[in-house]
Amino acid sequence: MEKIIVGGGQKLEGTVRVEGAKNAVLPVLAASLIASEGRSVIKEVPVLADVYTINEVLRNLNADVEFDSNEKAVKIDASERLETEAPFEYVRKMRASVLVLGPLLARYGHAKVAMPGGCAIGSRPIDLHLKGFEAMGAEIHVGNGFVEATAPGRLQGAKIYLDMPSVGATENIMMAAALADGKTVIENAAKEPEIVDLANYLNKMGARIVGAGTETIRINGVEKLYGAEHNMIPDRIEAGTFMVAAAITNGNILIENAVREHLSSVVSKLEEMNVQVIDEDEGLRVIGSDRIASTDIKTLPHPGFPTDMQSQMMALMLCAKGTSVITETVFENRFMHVEEFRRMNANIKIEGRSVIIEGLSKLQGAEVAATDLRAAAALILAGLVSDGHTRVTELKHLDRGYVDIVMKLANLGADIKRVDENGVVIQPLGVEETVELNEYITE
Ligand SMILES: CC(=O)N[C@H]1[C@@H](OP(=O)(O)OP(=O)(O)OC[C@H]2O[C@@H](n3ccc(=O)[nH]c3=O)[C@H](O)[C@@H]2O)O[C@H](CO)[C@@H](O)[C@@H]1O
Numbered sequence: 307m308e309k310i311i312v313g314g315g316q317k318l319e320g321t322v323r324v325e326g327a328k329n330a331v332l333p334v335l336a337a338s339l340i341a342s343e344g345r346s347v348i349k350e351v352p353v354l355a356d357v358y359t360i361n362e363v364l365r366n367l368n369a370d371v372e373f374d375s376n377e378k379a380v381k382i383d384a385s386e387r388l389e390t391e392a393p394f395e396y397v398r399k400m401r402a403s404v405l406v407l408g409p410l411l412a413r414y415g416h417a418k419v420a421m422p423g424g425c426a427i428g429s430r431p432i433d434l435h436l437k438g439f440e441a442m443g444a445e446i447h448v449g450n451g452f453v454e455a456t457a458p459g460r461l462q463g464a465k466i467y468l469d470m471p472s473v474g475a476t477e478n479i480m481m482a483a484a485l486a487d488g489k490t491v492i493e494n495a496a497k498e499p500e501i502v503d504l505a506n507y508l509n510k511m512g513a514r515i516v517g518a519g520t521e522t523i524r525i526n527g528v529e530k531l532y533g534a535e536h537n538m539i540p541d542r543i544e545a546g547t548f549m550v551a552a553a554i555t556n557g558n559i560l561i562e563n564a565v566r567e568h569l570s571s572v573v574s575k576l577e578e579m580n581v582q583v584i585d586e587d588e589g590l591r592v593i594g595s596d597r598i599a600s601t602d603i604k605t606l607p608h609p610g611f612p613t614d615m616q617s618q619m620m621a622l623m624l625c626a627k628g629t630s631v632i633t634e635t636v637f638e639n640r641f642m643h644v645e646e647f648r649r650m651n652a653n654i655k656i657e658g659r660s661v662i663i664e665g666l667s668k669l670q671g672a673e674v675a676a677t678d679l680r681a682a683a684a685l686i687l688a689g690l691v692s693d694g695h696t697r698v699t700e701l702k703h704l705d706r707g708y709v710d711i712v713m714k715l716a717n718l719g720a721d722i723k724r725v726d727e728n729g730v731v732i733q734p735l736g737v738e739e740t741v742e743l744n745e746y747i748t749e
């Protein structure tokens with residue numbers, strides 16, 4: 307079993323560059339299926355396990371997909387007749403595979419995808435996606451572990467109110483509506499930067515979408531979409547993770563590509579905790595403090611505090627003076643990392659949907675298991691300030707969403723390495739070997 311071994315006590319200093327956003331590239335790659343003519347070229351694509359997975363899903367549907375991991379570019383030609391069924395093996399690996407439903411349904415009037423199950427952070431149903439398709443005239447059948455959507459003729463534009471501003475439902479409905487007959491209005495839509503990026507890409511493909519980034523998105527359906535070129539936005543959660551790395555180690559890191567407007571809630575909480583965040587031409591400089599103050603956080607849909615930064619902030623709160631409270635309102639069960647922090651001597655308890663964190667715990671290195679992607683990062687962050695060595699296992703979660711995090715942290719001065727089951731160091735490595743390793747990890 308591979309592990310990351312982190313030694314505590316180093317201040318992190320230097321510059322790190324943020325990759326393209328995982329949560330933006332997955333819907334953008336799925337949306338490429340709608341183009342019945344021309345080829346799409348997507349740039350600034352992060353070399354991640356999830357990207358390999360979605361590429362496999364698209365290939366399996368008969369799209370022609372080339373991923374140049376050195377160039378960080380994906381070329382997709384979906385102009386041939388596509389299959390309309392995505393099997394369980396992909397959806398099980400990555401829930402975002404359900405994002406092919408909207409594009410396929412819009413283009414062919416049929417899509418069948420394995421029903422995603424629950425996962426470590428909650429049950430995560432897709433009822434809002436399906437209600438949206440139904441409002442546009444699709445018939446939905448759920449059975450035998452699959453969801454099948456069928457639309458006799460073209461989807462019809464509709465007025466759709468989302469009970470909650472689901473990111474995935476907004477994306478799926480927006481993609482379906484791009485090719486529907488007439489006008490669709492999505493109310494109480496998600497406002498995340500990834501929604502805006504997807505709308506920008508769809509508009510380059512020929513769609514007519516306005517209002518993305520606000521709670522009302524209006525889409526005038528068109529008859530056909532074309533391949534287009536697109537540069538992915540930077541990953542705000544990777545940026546936020548490095549911001550916490552600077553804060554927790556009392557370090558000083560320039561995070562190139564970090565966009566303040568995408569991170570305003572995170573910046574404002576860090577500032578409350580005595581961390582400095584300074585705008586520079588290349589990105590954001592984050593300077594830690596030896597007097598981290600406690601604070602309270604409630605996770606909310608954007609522009610509220612992102613649930614994907616919750617566990618990393620919990621690591622920082624363990625080092626704050628005083629008691630902090632985190633309330634998770636987006637996912638029903640995203641506190642699995644609390645038990646792992648406890649193994650590191652954290653003084654922390656769960657009360658319903660909140661976690662109470664007593665600061666200034668003397669954290670101790672321990673063997674801990676990543677329970678989800680962001681928990682993996684949070685445990686590494688805690689390891690950076692723990693006494694002794696922390697060994698983090700279950701790295702498949704980490705590899706879904708962080709490119710070369712070991713090398714990036716090592717370059718900033720962290721005492722960190724990744725070892726294989728025999729204890730042989732496999733990271734940090736040079737860029738080429740790391741790309742090869744990522745390919746190997748994906749297989
Ligand atoms: C690939 C991707 O972009 N993943 C992100 C996306 O996930 P994802 O798109 O799955 O998240 P949603 O915004 O849809 O989910 C938010 C909440 O709504 C619930 N819900 C959602 C859809 C639905 O049909 N019914 C329903 O009840 C979910 O169970 C969850 O409790 O947004 C989340 C919230 O910012 C992030 O944490 C994920 O990193």
Ligand SMILES: C=C(OP(=O)(O)O)C(=O)O
Nearest residue numbers: 329401402614679680707
């Ligand atoms: C929860 C996350 O991703 P996903 O929705 O792909 O599981 C995440 O990026 O933190």
